[in-house]
Amino acid sequence: MNLLSRAEEIVLLVLYKLKNNAYGVTIREQIFSDIKKYWSFRVIYKTLKKLVEKDYVGKIAGDPIAERGGRSKFYYRITNDGLKALMEIRSVHASLWDQVALQPQTGKK
Numbered sequence: 001m002n003l004l005s006r007a008e009e010i011v012l013l014v015l016y017k018l019k020n021n022a023y024g025v026t027i028r029e030q031i032f033s034d035i036k037k038y039w040s041f042r043v044i045y046k047t048l049k050k051l052v053e054k055d056y057v058g059k060i061a062g063d064p065i066a067e068r069g070g071r072s073k074f075y076y077r078i079t080n081d082g083l084k085a086l087m088e089i090r091s092v093h094a095s096l097w098d099q100v101a102l103q104p105q106t107g108k109k
Helices: 006-020 024-035 041-053 080-097
Strands: 057-064 074-080
Touching: 006 024, 006 057, 006 074, 006 080, 024 041, 024 074, 041 057, 074 080
Parallel strands: none
Antiparallel strands: 057 074
16 A cells, blocks of 8 residues: 555645646645645645656646746646545545544643
């Protein structure tokens, strides 16, 4: 079993939510919307690169855009293997949290 890192899990979930509109800016905005923390583009693209290498994510070049100096925007989509990895990590989390009822600790550490 090769588990996802937390960053990989978050990015895959965001790609799943964004469907066909997942590129750098929308990914960053969705991450902020979901966890209320800004991630640098460096962290996002580093994580995407790892996921592409694992075949959990596909990278597709869009049409060149004049306002971007003729550069293409790259879109990212979760693959079937990526979806399977998400389902696996969800199952692991469920097993870990099963029968755990967290309660505030009393007294000193």
